[in-house]
Amino acid sequence: MVQPAAPEAAPPALTRRPVRARAPLGPVRRVVREVGLGLVTLGLVTFLFVAYQLWGTGFTERHDQTVLQRQFQSLRHAAPAPRPAAASAPRATPTANPAADGELSPSTPIGTAIDHLVIPAISVNKYVVQGTAENDLMQGPGHYLGTPMPGERGNVGIAGHRTTYGAPFFQLGHLRKGDWIYLTDTANHTFDYRVVGHEVVPPSDVSVLDPTRWAQLTLTTCNPPYSATSRLVVIARLVGRPATTPPPPASTTPAAVAAPGSRDVVPLPAARPTSLGTGNGNAWGPAVGFGALAAALWVLTRIAIARRRRWRKAAVLVAGLVVCAAPLWFCFQNVVRLLPPSV
Numbered sequence: 104m105v106q107p108a109a110p111e112a113a114p115p116a117l118t119r120r121p122v123r124a125r126a127p128l129g130p131v132r133r134v135v136r137e138v139g140l141g142l143v144t145l146g147l148v149t150f151l152f153v154a155y156q157l158w159g160t161g162f163t164e165r166h167d168q169t170v171l172q173r174q175f176q177s178l179r180h181a182a183p184a185p186r187p188a189a190a191s192a193p194r195a196t197p198t199a200n201p202a203a204d205g206e207l208s209p210s211t212p213i214g215t216a217i218d219h220l221v222i223p224a225i226s227v228n229k230y231v232v233q234g235t236a237e238n239d240l241m242q243g244p245g246h247y248l249g250t251p252m253p254g255e256r257g258n259v260g261i262a263g264h265r266t267t268y269g270a271p272f273f274q275l276g277h278l279r280k281g282d283w284i285y286l287t288d289t290a291n292h293t294f295d296y297r298v299v300g301h302e303v304v305p306p307s308d309v310s311v312l313d314p315t316r317w318a319q320l321t322l323t324t325c326n327p328p329y330s331a332t333s334r335l336v337v338i339a340r341l342v343g344r345p346a347t348t349p350p351p352p353a354s355t356t357p358a359a360v361a362a363p364g365s366r367d368v369v370p371l372p373a374a375r376p377t378s379l380g381t382g383n384g385n386a387w388g389p390a391v392g393f394g395a396l397a398a399a400l401w402v403l404t405r406i407a408i409a410r411r412r413r414w415r416k417a418a419v420l421v422a423g424l425v426v427c428a429a430p431l432w433f434c435f436q437n438v439v440r441l442l443p444p445s446v
Contacts, residue, residue: 144401148431155435156267160241163436164269167242171230175216178289214239217246217288218253220261224282225274231286235262237386237440244271250312250321253286254294256345258315265324265335267439272324276301276335284320284339292346296320296339303333311336318345331442386440393434400427 211217213234220229231253235245240262246253247260263272284296303326304311311321318341326335404423408416 151431152435152438155432156439159432159435160268160439161270163241164243168230168269171216171232171242175219175230175289178216179291181289213248214242219287220244221285221287222278222282223285224279225277227271229263229269229271231261235260237442240264241268241440243269247312252346253288253320254292254318254341254346256316256318258312258319258321260312260321260323262323265326266329272322273328275322275324275337276326278337284322286320294318294346295342297342298337298339301335301337303335306331306334308334311338317341386437390434390437390441393430393437396430397427397434400430 211233213232213236215233216230217233218231220227220231229243231244231246232239232242233246233248235247239245244261244263247262250260251257253259253261263275264270265272265275278298278301280298280300282298284298285293286296287293302311311323320339320341322337322339323334325331326333401423404419404427407419407423411419
């Protein structure tokens, strides 16, 4: 007799494990987590600041150079054409009274384009502004106030950044004796200088800007690159006759010194620089203010992330980063202003 087959046993029902609620972090673990996130954020901000210095400032400098180029060209077109010179005359042949031909003077407003600087040996092609404060050097190389205008008799001083804001003087140390430097002013006069040497001095040594009996050009920048512990100084001499300096008003005529054994009288700078570069202390307020604003926006972003569902957290994070970027950019801009010029 055939026994009936036993009915198959039903598979056991799948049971789900109960989802355990995530235990809240204790005070110690919460502090450790926040400190860790803070350090990661600080490292990221530091990295962004370095990137801003090396590349972000270049965008600002290129825009400012474009503005200076238009300003320089408008001033150059407003000036009358230079008088034709004799065939035997040097390239830099000034008129008897440059001020009458529309040339700029040492009283030119700060931040104004005064010259076009070209150094073929190191591929420099920049417009020079009046002044060497950090706001001026952000635009390009700056002319030291109190020194003669380019092309005139005396010691002309020009400073420039070496690692930030386009780094116009990054390769200044590669110049060698005999290299050419050209400066063209708004009156269409081009002055040719030849490098005669270079030296490294402390930032407080302003003797390199002392008046000279001859027409000299002194270029300064930070040394070594990516630091500001000293200053690299390149010295060049004018080839040809210097421009005639128009006499300043009697009320503002500076003192003068006579060269030994010569009748030449060399005017002293109206306001001799006290150093070859110091930071702008007025930038502390904006730097702290924009930094605090960026930090506050980041805290609000984190609070908003904590209150969103998982699939919305990424969108809130991206939006928060974009909002924080604007005050952070202005914070970086003012922190750079606190650093010594020519950095």
